Amino acid sequence: MVDVFQVLADPTRRRIVEMLRRGERSVGELVQAVDIGQPGVSRQLAILEDADFVTVRPEGRRRLYSLRPEPFKELSDFVTTYRAIWEPRLDRLGAELERRRKDRNMNKEKPR
Amino acid sequence: MVDVFQVLADPTRRRIVEMLRRGERSVGELVQAVDIGQPGVSRQLAILEDADFVTVRPEGRRRLYSLRPEPFKELSDFVTTYRAIWEPRLDRLGAELERRRKDRNMNKEKPR
DNA sequence: GCGATATATATTGCGGTAGTAATATATCGT
């Protein structure tokens, strides 16, 4: 599985991502926050890892997961593409700010 | 189906949305652009309509579909929530612009 | 090294959903 939207289509995975937004978490902590068993959480984490949503950092017998920026960048680009649809208010000030934001990003894009 | 991510999880539906981004299209036009049959397209359109992604406008014996802003707004909000992850460059200028953008939206949000 | 805890993997079963084919409905031109 390699598609951002497909990954986020599952409520459980979104819940996990939501938890990780506050910082890195161990599998056990995530299990408590979600209403499925530990094997299920591990499986969703494997999917998330495969799709580059998360990274792992082993610490003793626990494994700490945290978010990676790439998929969210991709999402952001998607949203931007449809900006004319959801934000018809592309007035002159807004457009200018948007242009500057894009210029700033130009220099650092695709270091991957 | 009522979930934005689930709707966009399907490549065919995303393709249709992509087409509609350029303006309203009839079912026939969409069929040509996608590699599934007409009944399939009609079904996906029904799902998209149910999820508020599109509206229909009958014109003669054709039905013209076009995008609605709501789901994209929702997506945009989601992305914004994770902004600290995908855009660590929340410098002072960027933060200020973001604040203004939000303020501008304050007045018109949730007319639904 | 041994028992306990934390996490991963394999397997099974099931519900939902996509695609296709066939059929139905509506609208145009004549």
Place this chain on the structure above:
DNA sequence: ACGATATATTACTACCGCAATATATATCGC
């Protein structure tokens, strides 16, 4: 009103992904 075109709906089959159970692996404290 009739034939042709555009779209919707239904019925059917196949597959995909999730959850749960059982089992395996690794790391800690002692």
